[in-house]
Amino acid sequence: MKKIILTGDRPTGQLHIGHLFGSLLKRVELQDQYDSYIMVADVQALTDNFNNPQKVRDNVFEVVLDNLAVGIDPNKSTIFIQSMIPEIAELTIFYSNLVTVSRLQRNPTVKEEIKQKKELFKDSVTFGFLGYPVSQAADITVFGADLVPVGEDQLPMIEQTKEIVKKFNSIYGNILKEPEALIGSVGRVKGLDGNTKMGKSLNNAIYLADEPEIIEQKVKKALTDTKKIKIDDKGNPNDCMVYYYHKIFSQDNLRNIETECKSGKRGCVHCKKELSENIIKYLEPIREKRKYYQNKPELVREIIENGTKKAKIMASETLKKVKEGMKINYF
Numbered sequence: 092m093k094k095i096i097l098t099g100d101r102p103t104g105q106l107h108i109g110h111l112f113g114s115l116l117k118r119v120e121l122q123d124q125y126d127s128y129i130m131v132a133d134v135q136a137l138t139d140n141f142n143n144p145q146k147v148r149d150n151v152f153e154v155v156l157d158n159l160a161v162g163i164d165p166n167k168s169t170i171f172i173q174s175m176i177p178e179i180a181e182l183t184i185f186y187s188n189l190v191t192v193s194r195l196q197r198n199p200t201v202k203e204e205i206k207q208k209k210e211l212f213k214d215s216v217t218f219g220f221l222g223y224p225v226s227q228a229a230d231i232t233v234f235g236a237d238l239v240p241v242g243e244d245q246l247p248m249i250e251q252t253k254e255i256v257k258k259f260n261s262i263y264g265n266i267l268k269e270p271e272a273l274i275g276s277v278g279r280v281k282g283l284d285g286n287t288k289m290g291k292s293l294n295n296a297i298y299l300a301d302e303p304e305i306i307e308q309k310v311k312k313a314l315t316d317t318k319k320i321k322i323d324d325k326g327n328p329n330d331c332m333v334y335y336y337h338k339i340f341s342q343d344n345l346r347n348i349e350t351e352c353k354s355g356k357r358g359c360v361h362c363k364k365e366l367s368e369n370i371i372k373y374l375e376p377i378r379e380k381r382k383y384y385q386n387k388p389e390l391v392r393e394i395i396e397n398g399t400k401k402a403k404i405m406a407s408e409t410l411k412k413v414k415e416g417m418k419i420n421y422f
């Protein structure tokens with residue numbers, strides 16, 4: 092039997108090159124060897140967008156388009172919507188007994204995100220948001236996932252999941268599988284503004300759907316070495332976001348770019364042009380494929396519906412075993 096992958100995205104916006112190198116490319120690479128489940132995490136998206144249901148609704152389609160665009164093949168991978176699998180919510184409730192509030196409060200990613208969402212949560216975070224790592228443990232284990240391809244920010248969630256699995260199995264019998272995280276080629280892609288994370292909600296991203304002109308404009312505004320002002324000023328590539336992305340998109344010419352920049356032989360305008368050309372070229376087939384599916388909403392709907400049906404079967408099998416173990420299998 093093939094090993095299982097569970098991974099996914101929150102429908103909070105379109106996907107960008109951070110997602111691509113953090114998680115999407117790994118999914119595509121592994122979909123032949125693994126039985127892959129790709130979840131559109133609408134329930135999780137609502138934990139910090141409960142007041143904006145239309146945003147979440149609209150982005151379900153966008154996120155599925157992005158996955159199909161990068162090469163997820165619906166014949167190999169199962170794409171489904173989280174809220175359509177109520178077994179995940181059930182499991183979350185059972186797991187919530189196995190996690191303390193202080194453990195959740197110590198989760199570094201949750202801590203960081205609560206700080207970023209001060210406006211929403213004011214002086215007290217919701218029960219739902221604080222508990223989303225518990226629901227993530229349910230997402231992963233309900234499919235018996237062996238592997239979870241994620242960006243670096245998700246590592247604490249996988250740790251949390253392992254702890255829940257251990258505790259569950261020690262009380263209710265050896266029913267759940269412990270998953271492993273798999274980090275992409277770039278664990279955390281930085282933002283155009285130099286922020287340590289390119290984020291959907293941070294306004295610092297190059298989206299997979301961005302048209303060439305938009306990419307050019309965004310690269311033009313990217314943060315560069317502030318000490319390099321004139322063309323022949325010597326630059327420090329390590330203080331420059333343009334060089335940072337060259338490391339991802341311009342492997343062939345990287346040495347040259349570095350030497351020229353350091354010796355004052357490379358102007359930022361030219362350097363940015365070269366970068367945007369490379370990004371545009373790299374993303375072109377993705378953009379084209381995205382348009383193909385965008386123009387076939389019925390096909391996309393069918394892919395999601397079929398995937399959801401398949402995911403539901405797997406989830407209900409796990410729930411049956413879980414309920415037996417927990418002695419709540421009445422009739």
Ligand code: ATP
Pocket residue numbers: 099100101102103109110112113114240241242243244245277278279280281288289290291292
């Ligand atoms: P949100 O701000 O709504 O949380 P997000 O940009 O963090 O959005 P998610 O849907 O939460 O995106 O994450 C989907 C996957 O992409 C996760 O595995 C996450 O680790 C990964 N990911 C997100 N941003 C980056 C990034 N900048 N670099 C690498 N991986 C990333």
Ligand code: MG
Pocket residue numbers: 101
């Ligand atoms: Mg996130």
